[in-house]
Amino acid sequence: MVNVTAMSDDGLMLNVSSDPFPTNINQRSLLSAEKYSWKEKRKESVKRKAVFEPQENSAFKQRKINQTGQQHTHNQKLQSPGSPFQRNNIRHTEETRDQRKNSPAQSPSKVKTFQKKAPEEHKDHGRPFIKTSSLFKNNPVIHDVHSHAVTQVKENVFTNNAFEELNLHHHLVATLEKVLKVTSMTSVQKQSIPVLMLGKDAVIRSQTGSGKTLAYAIPMVQSLQAIQPKVKRSDGPLALIIVPTRELALQTFKMFQNLMNPFIWIVPGVLMGGEKKKSEKARLRKGINVLISTPGRLVDHIRNTLSIAFSSVRWLILDEADRILDLGFEKDLKVILNALNSTGIARQNVLLSATLNEGLSRLASICMKDPVTINVSEGSTGTSHAGPQAATQALSDSYSVPERLKQHVVVVPSKLHLVCLASFILAKCKFECGQKVIVFMSSCDAVEFLLALFTKVLCAKSNSSPANPFTLYRLHGKMKQEERTEVFQEFSQCQTGILLCTDVAARGLDLPQVTWIVQYNPPISVEEYVHRVGRTARIGAQGSSLLFLTPSETAFVDVLANRNIRLTEMKMIDILSALMRDSRFKGRGKWNIKGSGTAFEQEVRERATILQTDFENYVHANNESLQTAKSALQSFLRAYTTYPSSLKHIFHIRSLHLGHAAKSFGLRDAPNGLSGSIAPYPANVKDRKKGKDKRTPPTKLTTMERASNLIRSEFFSGVEGQSKSKKRRIKRKGNTEDSDAA
Numbered sequence: 001m002v003n004v005t006a007m008s009d010d011g012l013m014l015n016v017s018s019d020p021f022p023t024n025i026n027q028r029s030l031l032s033a034e035k036y037s038w039k040e041k042r043k044e045s046v047k048r049k050a051v052f053e054p055q056e057n058s059a060f061k062q063r064k065i066n067q068t069g070q071q072h073t074h075n076q077k078l079q080s081p082g083s084p085f086q087r088n089n090i091r092h093t094e095e096t097r098d099q100r101k102n103s104p105a106q107s108p109s110k111v112k113t114f115q116k117k118a119p120e121e122h123k124d125h126g127r128p129f130i131k132t133s134s135l136f137k138n139n140p141v142i143h144d145v146h147s148h149a150v151t152q153v154k155e156n157v158f159t160n161n162a163f164e165e166l167n168l169h170h171h172l173v174a175t176l177e178k179v180l181k182v183t184s185m186t187s188v189q190k191q192s193i194p195v196l197m198l199g200k201d202a203v204i205r206s207q208t209g210s211g212k213t214l215a216y217a218i219p220m221v222q223s224l225q226a227i228q229p230k231v232k233r234s235d236g237p238l239a240l241i242i243v244p245t246r247e248l249a250l251q252t253f254k255m256f257q258n259l260m261n262p263f264i265w266i267v268p269g270v271l272m273g274g275e276k277k278k279s280e281k282a283r284l285r286k287g288i289n290v291l292i293s294t295p296g297r298l299v300d301h302i303r304n305t306l307s308i309a310f311s312s313v314r315w316l317i318l319d320e321a322d323r324i325l326d327l328g329f330e331k332d333l334k335v336i337l338n339a340l341n342s343t344g345i346a347r348q349n350v351l352l353s354a355t356l357n358e359g360l361s362r363l364a365s366i367c368m369k370d371p372v373t374i375n376v377s378e379g380s381t382g383t384s385h386a387g388p389q390a391a392t393q394a395l396s397d398s399y400s401v402p403e404r405l406k407q408h409v410v411v412v413p414s415k416l417h418l419v420c421l422a423s424f425i426l427a428k429c430k431f432e433c434g435q436k437v438i439v440f441m442s443s444c445d446a447v448e449f450l451l452a453l454f455t456k457v458l459c460a461k462s463n464s465s466p467a468n469p470f471t472l473y474r475l476h477g478k479m480k481q482e483e484r485t486e487v488f489q490e491f492s493q494c495q496t497g498i499l500l501c502t503d504v505a506a507r508g509l510d511l512p513q514v515t516w517i518v519q520y521n522p523p524i525s526v527e528e529y530v531h532r533v534g535r536t537a538r539i540g541a542q543g544s545s546l547l548f549l550t551p552s553e554t555a556f557v558d559v560l561a562n563r564n565i566r567l568t569e570m571k572m573i574d575i576l577s578a579l580m581r582d583s584r585f586k587g588r589g590k591w592n593i594k595g596s597g598t599a600f601e602q603e604v605r606e607r608a609t610i611l612q613t614d615f616e617n618y619v620h621a622n623n624e625s626l627q628t629a630k631s632a633l634q635s636f637l638r639a640y641t642t643y644p645s646s647l648k649h650i651f652h653i654r655s656l657h658l659g660h661a662a663k664s665f666g667l668r669d670a671p672n673g674l675s676g677s678i679a680p681y682p683a684n685v686k687d688r689k690k691g692k693d694k695r696t697p698p699t700k701l702t703t704m705e706r707a708s709n710l711i712r713s714e715f716f717s718g719v720e721g722q723s724k725s726k727k728r729r730i731k732r733k734g735n736t737e738d739s740d741a742a
């Protein structure tokens, strides 16, 4: 059983009069952390607030009245999120705290005066109960990140060889030059195209963004256009290209449309979840010669569409092959291979990915004959001929990443994750020009939550900054297909913006001019790390990446170093200091440019606290936003349980502090019942034994199954999720359509 303790975070319901910074930790609050439950602490805190409530100066009182149009009663609840009243109120209390420090009022006698006066103040012009964040308290110590020296695996992307050297159809060469604007081959193309033109099976590995798509597309088009008599639509699929996501399917389809422009008698087509199956069936009936599909949707058609036939398939491409073989897709792949093998026609098979490794040997032995291994990295043998097993064994598990990619890591305690990401986004997209950022998260709910939160709080209008200083996009597996396609196209074309997404965008997508990749939640494997960062620095361009880790996760840097991936550390305070450029989060105003480093850091912390308070106020403003935050937290925790056993020593749910994790979703406390939502049934063994717990035990899922479910939901193909009766109905309907057509 996963044993999780939901700890209340000390001082989460903090009285503004207590200092949020560690240097000033109140002894009493520390004691209370040890002695009392959080409820008691809260009572204590309220009591203390009443005792030490500072006097308001009349000017401030006046401003408050003017801004709100009325005086506030002591018991009044929070104002609307981010209202000037609240913000000023927080600042004011910080000012008064400062005044207290610097004035003779520090003496006990003066404090007594406060004690006497405070109740009257409350009676007359009481201020609302302010909840502010305790961001910088009780965080784990951040140690510097050290890893052993790493020599990165190098790969030359470009060659000086022109496509003309390959003896291709002159229309194909002209299309490459004029439509796709490519003249010389990349290394992977130079090594792969001649091998594939000889009709060989191949396992191809080269770094992300090095042109693997054209490496198989050029020889395929060359061979299809040469078939005599000419290919007809009615021949059905001659080439089948399987890719893991819908966006990649669309991208590949578009590339084939361009490449086959001069050969109009060969028809490309795409099948993918989320599209209308009826229209796909109609297109299949008319005939598709180069068929690009996601695995789930293809399986659906194999089962339900009579007009799909594989008797002419002579090319099978598995792009992102390691992903397709991953959990969740393996079953689909078996169905596809069975359908293809039953036709018995000779076929050329190609597996491609930037992270192919030994793990693929089983797939290679099932579907390949004497494959050639093409590995572009320096020091590898280049092209080698061997049996299927040896073909993949020749691939080491050290991956090459683009040479001009600068990889960074920042160690951030859970509580500070949210403000740190927000500061990074402000730095890149508000204060710098032309930055295009992709932020990876572990769940769809987290993407939805952060989109709403950042839109409301970061893009909020203020006197000093115009509304919407930057554009936020989102992409995840629970969105409707039309929306997904729209976002994908918009983000592809935009010059600047931030895409918040799940791993649905991690593989294969060629989004131009992406400058930064942020991994807000760490990847599930080294392979996913490589693919995520590979969305930038493509085809020889520059790019940067930033990996967020908590202090307990820093060993992941060693895991990456063991696979020859080198990261340099960025300091959290440097990221947070972007807040110094945003007057919306101004602190007490004491700091000036000539101030000391400590004063600067203090001001940064205050600004971070103000921003976090704004986030928390937004989240707690209404039930809807609160529920969104809670769902996002739950999904995050669920995703956290799916790390493979080889990484569990780093990413284990038990090492998470739920109160702190809650804070990174703008929650002031860890919601009740969290541990239940991630712990396997039954929570209470005693009750079950006594027969008190009447719940039917759900099927116990292994970590692998949970991960599989998560991945399936992420790459949802449109097949799953239908009731048996609905599936039967659809099947019947589909069969009727097909037989009608036939």
Ligand SMILES: Nc1ncnc2c1ncn2[C@@H]1O[C@H](COP(=O)(O)OP(=O)(O)OP(=O)(O)O)[C@@H](O)[C@H]1O
Pocket (backbone or CB within 6 Å): 180, 181, 182, 183, 184, 185, 186, 189, 206, 207, 208, 209, 210, 211, 212, 213, 214, 353, 354, 507, 508, 509, 510, 534, 538, 539
């Ligand atoms: N020979 C070439 N010269 C210049 N640009 C090229 C060449 N070949 C491909 N490209 C461009 O390089 C970009 C990346 O290509 P592609 O998407 O095929 O990379 P990839 O290796 O498949 O990446 P990933 O591993 O991320 O899927 C595309 O924009 C493509 O048009």
